[in-house]
Amino acid sequence: MFLCAIGLRFAQSKTERERKPTEQVSPAPNAATQNIAAPAKKEDPVFKGLKYRPIGPFRGGRSLTASGIPGDLNTYYFGSTGGGVWKSTDGAMTWTSLFDKEAVGSIGSLAVSPSEPNIVYVGTGEACIRGNISHGDGVYRTLDGGKTWKNVGLRDTRAIGKLIVHPRNPDIVYVAALGHPFGPNAERGIFRTVDGGKTWEKVLYKDENTGGIDIA
Template sequence: MRAYHPLAAALLFGLSSLADAQPALPTNAMHALTWRHIGPFRAGRTKSAVGVPQQPNVFYMAVTNGGVWKTTDYGRTWNPIMDDQPTGSIGAVEVAPSDPNIVYVGSGEGLQRPDLSVGNGMYRSADAGRTWTRLGLRDGQQIPRIAVDPVNPDRLFVAVLGHPYGPNSERGIYRSVNGGRSFERVLYKDENTGGADVVLSPDDPNTVYAVLWEARQGPWENAAWSGKNSGLFKSTDGGATWTPLAGGLPTTADGLGRFGIGIAPSNPRVLYVTATAGDKSGIYRSDDAGATWRRTTT
């Protein structure tokens, strides 16, 4: 099974939606721009990154077995901010859109690969990463995504993938309405199927899209497999009820693996999905809030 990197997918979604929202530039407008490495200078994978809209100089990044790093000078220098915590394996970092001091971190990278690392639950900072409180979901082991309500920093959804090598019950999509002091599981299949992604519609935080992924790592390298319970789901009542989405997306008959999902900020009815599904792998687009889909690239 070929894996898609969630951060790469998120960047692609962001660039696509930005292109839709902005007027066309002259073809030579960016010819003088070049890429450069802004650090931090370390080996390994970068699993998640987020900026702070109210503070354009501030960014957080999460790396596997490297903790969380923060820059306050547009990436010129980076500082580790979670080295005093009992895990360095990070799957997700998110800043509350309405309060940049509140930062949530999900531990456990959630990439389902031979050299993965697991975590020990959720963390929260109320002072922009200076101090941390350890929360729950400690047996989830892999937390690949967090979605925070745009107006209520205490309301969040968490995708919990679960144990990579065996079954466990703490999997699926969880919701908290009290800043992570407690979590309620709102979408669940079984002890083999976990949550791989979750996003909120930018115009309605009660509209939630989530991905479940039935996956397992084997006892030897490259022995991974995906099962029949993987899929994309939608809720329009804040996670109380869920509807599976299909309408042109790959199915288990196609060898479905993992979905990743993003929403165009300029038009919440436009959705993009990355799919691993054999010869039907690729990027899919919906223009009607998930009712129907078409593949845009392989």
């Protein structure tokens, strides 16, 4: 598109030099000029009235992850890079901290099981590298909507960028683990569990200096 526009301008300049100063040049319509002149696409009326607004949790800190529950318009989970996991059950009017009793507060990713919404997995330690990050100690799981949590492994990953839960089986989970942010380690790459975190299989691994940060 950029090259086409430049080529058109050069062609016009050459023609203008060959014509008398009083003549006006109207370039023939082509793909480049038609695209430039085309009106902007109208906004979908369904979303026209929507505006972003802060909904908290206020002072919750920087965040890399949040999730709702399909079919439930009022329940949301929020993961903070320094303040643990928060939950709202009233459409974000109020928030409750769920992770205060755990040893870490840095949340890199969280995922709600689509088939069992009370089952939530949390990957601790952010994978967004910066000067003041805090590391995690693996993956946590709750079976009761966040009332209690259990560490289910991958303790030496330290930084988890993404985890996803199978849409029909809450025991199948994939994890993208960055690993130690500033040094080599073996527990990094892409992992999978088929038994709710009792065992983990490393399904993609390059070397001790290469980690995973995303998975879909």
